[in-house]
Each structure stands twice: as structure tokens, then as C-alpha cells.
Amino acid sequence: MTIAIKVEGISKKYRIGTAPGKFKYGMLRDQIAAIPRMLMGKGNTAAESYIWALRDVSFDLEEGHVLGIIGRNGAGKSTLLKVLSRVTEPTAGTVTVRGRVGSLLEVGTGFHPELTGRENIYLNGAILGMKRSEIERKFDEIVDFSEVEQFIDTPVKRYSSGMYLRLAFAVAAHLEPEILVVDEVLAVGDAEFQRKCLGKMNDVAAQGRTVLFVSHNMSAILRLTQEAIVMQKGQLVLRGSTNEAVDYYLASGQSQAGERSWDASEVPASAAPFMPVSLRLLDAKGKVADNIRSVEEITLEMKYQLTAPVTGLRVGFYLNTIRGEYVFTSFDVDESAMYEKHSARQPGTYISRCTIPGDLLNEGKYIIGVNASSFGVKRYFMDENALGFSVDPSAAPGMQWAEQRQGPIRPRLKWTIETLEKQA
């Protein structure tokens, strides 16, 4: 087998506090101020003002393989893809890429609102590196996939956001490079379209193309890849089978099994004034655990700080199976009495706690996601993969049969059997 991508010791350094679009008056001044120190040979004291988005990352990928990349926000996944797609230069290291790389870091790059769908297909295709003849050949297929045929000659500014995303993804999905680099772009559109996108990605992988695929969606990763790497703070910490990598990833960031805590560096600045502290999962005895018996109740505790008063805040959980199916979504102020009481919260530290009854979940692995938002106003914080746990079915209904029960829930239902006629 030939190696399609060989990554050797890639590092990428960014300067902190140089948010895009901000005036950077400080920079020139700082550089001038640093000259005397440099002349005195005092070394580089400005070192702390850098952050390593990638640190000494090495791996290689054989032609025709699909590799998943998982990691928490800020772990360096996107930076890695940017380096591989030549958007940004590494600070150190070498990547050897054999073949044309098509990168899909964002859908609709270069889409112009004033242009029609048809015009944008050509433009976006060209930006993504397709030849005009190639776009012409695939045009009908793209339109067909996007399901916006009747609006193809309408300016895209008149499109609904769903239509816009569908068209954008359709163009990107028909790229045919030897190597495809895909960032979190499958999270577009409705569930139906997402399934279609996943199917398309499956086709791409089946065609023997080399694919690198970043996603927060564990089910997408599990479906599309056999192998994955886990990134943590800019470093590659694990490469293994996708199952192994997903387990590792879900267990990471837990100070102990069943507890996840956040330190300030992991929380985006946009979360303020909401500051997540920890999420704990307790079993029926009140012990922190990540393996819970199906028959017992589970308590979820979200601890957080508010640095300013917030009105309309709701803090809640998503529960997903590891295959990505939603089991439920629930917020602490769903009950109107709770909402009235807690609609305005003062600065301070809080715990929002809920209990999941026993005899509810089926055996298997689950992922808890956290969401803190004010409906229709702002989403302060979200972590879709905050904590993973598994459910042990012992003593659950139906355990006398050694079979796997379908479905994410395993309720203990009330059954009656009525005998209408008994033959002697």
C-alpha cells in the first residue's frame, strides 16, 4: 500500500490575543520593546504569549483509508485540517501529500448572496478546485442532490437557510480529489438531509478515496471510519480503532470516571457570563460512577457559575446513544413553576440537578451533552460530548433471555395477560 499522507512532527504556533479583525497596535510596539531584551541576550520572555495549536503531530495514512479525527474544542483538529489543506503553514514539521487534496472546511465558501444557485455552483466549484468541465459534467447531479431545482435561477439570498446549506453541501460533496479533508460540515440541514450527506460520504469512502474526517458527531465517526485519532491540546494522544478512540475520547477530560470538569481555557469566551464547572453522574447510592445499573435511578448534577445576572437561563442535558440517536432533551426550568421561580438568576455558583428514573435506559453506551441558553436570545455554552457512561442491564426486565434488546430504552412496562378461554 502506498502512503497518501505522511505527517511528520507538525507544530503550529499562534499568538494569543490576536483575534481576527482586531487592531493590533500592540504588536509593533511590543516587538520594538523586545529589541533591548533580545540584545541583552535575556532570552524570549514573550514565549507565554503564544499558544501551540498543534504540537509535534505525526501519523501517516494509506491510500484509500478513512481516518476520523476526534477531540474537544480547541484540541487542534481544525488547525490540523487547515495545515493539510494548505490554508495555513505549519510552524515546524513536514507533510508529504500524494495526490490532489480537496478540502471541505466550511460549506458555501465564496457563495455570493446576489448570485443565483446556478451561478454559485460554478463559482463555489471553481473555488473548491473543480475544473469548469468537471462542474458542467456534474451539474445535474449536484442540483438533484441539493433538492433546490425549482429555485436554481433564484439569487441565493432568497433561499431559506436549509436550502442554502443543502446547495452548498451538494457542490462540495461532488468534489473528486484523491484526498478529501472534511471538517464538521455534516451538521447541516435537517435530519433527513444529514442522513443523505452521511450516505454520500459513505460512497466517497467506498470509492477508495483517502478521507480525513473531523466530527463531533460520534455516530458519524463510527459509521464512516474504522480508524481514528484523538487530539488533545494540540497533541495526538491516541490512534486506534474507531471504537477504541471514541471510548478514549469520551473518558478523557473526566477527573474521575463519571465526572467531567471544565477549566477556563476550555470554555470559549462567548460563554460568559456562564461558566461551566463540572458535570457529575451519580448512582442510586450517591456515588460518582460511569457504569450504572439499568434498574437504578441516575442523578445528573451540573455545577456552574454565573458572573453576571442572567434572565431566561435554562440549563439542560441531551442524552444520546453512542450511535447518535437522541434519547431525550430536558432543561431545568421546563416546568413553568420552576421557570417562574428561576427565570432571573443572580451571579453565583449553582447546581442544576435532575434524576433519571430507574428502569428507563437499555444496556449500552450513552453520551450526555450540556446546553446552557436563553431561548431565542443566546446559547451561552454547549458541549455535545460532555460525559459518557454505560448502562449495565443486570436485573432489567427480560434478562432471562440472552439477547440484545432493540431500542435505547428498556422500560419496565405493566403487562397483563388475560385468559379468554382455557381449554382443559
Place this chain on the structure above:
Amino acid sequence: MNSIAKHEPTTVYIRPTSGLAALNLKDLWNYRELVVFMIWRDIKVRYKQTLLGALWAVIQPVMTMLVFNFLFNNVAKVSSDGIPYPIFSFTALLPWGLFTTALNTASRSLTSNHNMITNTYFPRLVLPMASVLGGLVDFAIALVILVGMMVYFKVVPTLSAIWAVPVFMLLSIITALGVALWLSAINVKYRDVGYALPFLTQFWLFITPVAYSSKVISEKWQLVYALNPMAGVVNGFRWALLGSGNPPDTLVAISSVISIIILLSGLVYFRNMERTFADTI
């Protein structure tokens, strides 16, 4: 499903560059279709949702010409070398318009397409180049007006116009691209460019013989004056189309050399800043 064409794929090495970056014009050539698409997009979008549409390409130079005519011909009574002032100034406004449009759009081309830069690879030179070339359409429209004016004022162009107009047009494009390469690359890091640009073009208009004849500049300053490539362009246009002034001489040669120096230095600077565009934009 289409299968991948089985040819030996090219190998690309991605590594930090140090020292002077190569111009790598071959890469730019490979992306020539993108240049065409970007020009096409700019043209398509330029007058969208305007009432008058492409008429603006006519209105802008014509209105400027009328204002100049009032100020410099009727009020200030500036000499126009014996040529009717409207056509005298319009002939200069043509290449000047090409130059300023190109300079303005190209200087902002990187920042206004920042999501392309942060999400895809392509030679970044595509953006300023497409912006500069996109201005040629407006130029062509205004040229039709000029031909109409020449018929009206019964001005016969010299035979040299056949080669001189394209050559001086090229010179103004080279100058605009050269300056725009510098400004667009600086603009990625320092948005001050956006504020400085209006002053720069205004100041540049004053030192270019658009509203007046370059004959008002005394002989000993002519050499200094030639350092402004746009002066050479404007004089060249007037000479070729209106037969006024001297044929191209050493002063034009100086102008050309200057603009080529600006272009080459701009290319080198741009290519060297290019590696940080996605991080700083």
C-alpha cells in the same frame, strides 16, 4: 459512481517556508480558471440591485468630466492645449478610472474574501488580479463614450493609438496591480489601509495631469513628475487619441520602469506575507 482517474498523482510537500518565497507563477497558471470565475463574479455582482446598473460605468466618468469642465475650464480657465476641454479631460479620466477602480477593489480583495482565504487553498494572487482585470469592463464601456465624443468633437486619433492605447492601458494596470499588491497584503494585518486609500487616490489625482495639462509643470520638474507612472499613462493616452503633447520619450520609459519596480516588489512582498494571511486576516 465515477472512479478516480488512474494517473500518477503529484506529491506536495507542506513545510514552513523561510526566506524569500518563490513567485510560483506556475501555480497561478493552474488556477487561471478561478481568476476568470472571480472576474465574472465581480462583474455580475457589481451593479446588482442598482436602478441604473452598468450605466454607472458611464455616469461616473461623465459626471466627473462635467464637474472638471465647470471648475477648470469655465471657472479656473486651465489650458487644455487647444483641445476642447470635455474631451481633453475625459481622455484622461478613462485610464484614471481604470486605475482607481482597480486600486480600490484590489486593495480590499483579500479582506472582503476572507472566508475563502481561511477555508481553501488557492494562490492568493488570484484575488487582487481578478479585481484589477474586472475593471476593464467599465473601461471598455467608457471607451465607447469616448469614441462618441471624438466623433462629436471631430477629433481624429493618431494611427499610433492602435498600439499605444493597449500599451498605456497595460501600464496603468501594472501600476494599479503593483500598488494593490502592497496595500492588500498590508490590509490583511493593518486595516488602516482602508482609511488611507481615499486620501491616497485623491492625492494621486492631484499629481496626475487629469484635470490639467502636464505642460503647466516646468521643464526642470518634468523628470520628477515622470516618477508618477500615471502621469506617463495619461500623457500617452492624450498623445495617442488627441494628438496633444509629445510622443512617448524617456519620461515614459522612466514611468514604465517605476511601475514595473512597484509590481515586482509588490509581488515579492505579497508572496512573503501570503503564508500568514490565513492566520492574521
